[in-house]
Amino acid sequence: MRKTKSARIKLAALLCTAAGTALAQSGVTLYGVADVGVEYLSNAAAKGSKGSAYRLSSGNMSTSRWGLRGVEDLGGGLKAVFDLESGFNLDDGGQGGNRLFDRSAVVGLAGDFGQVTLGRQTTPLYDTTIRLDPMGFAPRYSLFRSDAVLAGRADNAIKYRRSVSGLTVTALYSFGRTGAGEVPGDNKVDRSLGGSLYYENDTFAAGLVYDEYQGTSVAARNQKDRRVALGASYAFGPLSPYAGYRWLNGDVGGEVRSNLYWLGLRYKATPALSFSGAAYYTDFRNSNADPMMFAASASYVLSKRTDVYFNAAFARNKNGSELGLNGFNATTGAPNSVIPGRNQTGVVAGVRHRF
Template identity: 55%
Template sequence: MTVAAASAAPGLVNAQTASNVTLYGIVDAGVEVINNVAGSGGAQGTVTRLNSGNLSGSRWGLRGTEDLGGGLKGIFVLESGFDIDTGLSGQGSRLFGRQAYVGLQADIGALTLGRQQNALYDLFGAYDPMGVGPRYSLNTVDSAFNNRADNAIKYTGKFGGLTATAFYSFGRDNNGEVPGSPKAGRNFGGGLAYAAGAFSIGAAYDQYQGGTVALEDRSARRAAIGTAVTIGDGKVFAGYRWLKDDGTGSATAAPVRSNVYWAGAQYRFTPAFLLTGAAYYTDTHNSDADPWMLVLSADYSLSKRTDVYLNVGFAKNKSGSSLGLNGVGTVVPGENQTGATVGLRHRF
């Protein structure tokens, strides 16, 4: 839905400027059956539940542009995530938890200020067979692929097939910006992606410091590379992520070193029917807790904006690992997990 207007503020401007605002969103819900789920009081077992956000996080948003002349535009995005099963706001009950920024855009790129996606999120939806969705995806294995940074300055430029992005946050997750301690909560990163015809490749780096003065010298560093190649009606994907976390979560958190490898493929049998398969493997250093996750997804488009889907997944854990189909820690440690979701998604 788009609203276009030409407006002038008497006494403030001498000419009218064209502007537009677009209302957009996604609503995604499904019924999931999944086993070995840990509950309160030590309970565990199989659960049947309604989930919001399976292939895509449910959201609504406003985006706008204003032509300032000379190839320069003013831009903004306000994007709110929510759980359709409860109506509650997502991202820690934030009003605009997905994105909230204002900026300027020109031929050389855009400079924006506010709460924004990191470089991993910006680029790697193109290299994960499951599109870094909320569940049963690369985001399940490492939630940093869906991270955002508060208090961020960001640059994004597109030059033909090349996309470049870089950002700096003075304090992520509503932390940081501490007088005399500029490292606390600091987050920065960047990435490059290149697409030419059927081939695309991208790489990104992300680093953040602990969110308090006591943890500011501890960092979590990630680097990732991914690629995708279209072959006729099919597409193949592969990627790798490196992690070194010095224990940013708490004063008692142990350092973590791990690698994640993934591969998968899609095939479009008809213009409406898409089948996707993916495999993810985590190699944790100095540990045998190295889980696998396998996913199969069938998606059928009822129209350009509405589709139905079936996701089936299996997570294999060992030596106390706890990778569930909905994220790390969503399964009884050391137990395998099998799940399936039937859902409906609508875009507007």
């Protein structure tokens, strides 16, 4: 009887040790960002009227979102990884899109070979250009507002990524970027692919990326949009200048040929106070409708997780161009659209909390 009881105690202790080891090797993290502020826009077209707009806006410096990220140690240096991320609106409590996990839904394997993930995920174009934008893709106002595809995601995608000595190599192939693909007998429909090289050390960063996708129907399968982007930044102590360029040649949804240029600065005045500013210029071929946008931001850190900010921007439109501070060629009547050919001024002040 004593031996049986002793054996049970030893077995229980062994199971507790094994469970503790498993928990130490695996884990799931709940994370997110809650960002909201008050915004003013001039020359805005909303709800059938045209004039100034005042509103509470969610996701100004960072998109408000929550997610679950996990990793499991499989042994031998191999790990299973997953990421599920959903955007939401703090102003009304609604979802950021029409999907539960609109921002990310992936699972994959990682090891010495790098990382391979499958599902809905950011493109190499997104991963690279967000690091080359001095505004860091702030939802209001930044580089991707001059080209929304820069902040793209792809459904049905396989993605490979590996980093060695500061150099990150990324490649992606999607069987159906928007979900319209994967058509039996025709693998061109909605197909997307891309690749990037990004190098970063303590003071210097540079990136080069290629992105391509095709039409979303059988009739448009041979239409193709291609983009190439490159840029760099260099840190001189607390001051970091940025420069970048994006080339576009496409005919998906209409022929577009354009060049997008940007310059900017980041300045860390104190450990808590930082500033950033940028200028973006879009040059359309065979057109004089070449808009510009200027943006500036100030952020003050209150704690490790919370900061307050103030952003201001100005979009210059001419010859009918429609660059709004919250989106280029925004749908007429949307709260963030601009009256065609009119300039737009915007300011937003808010608070951001990370968890």
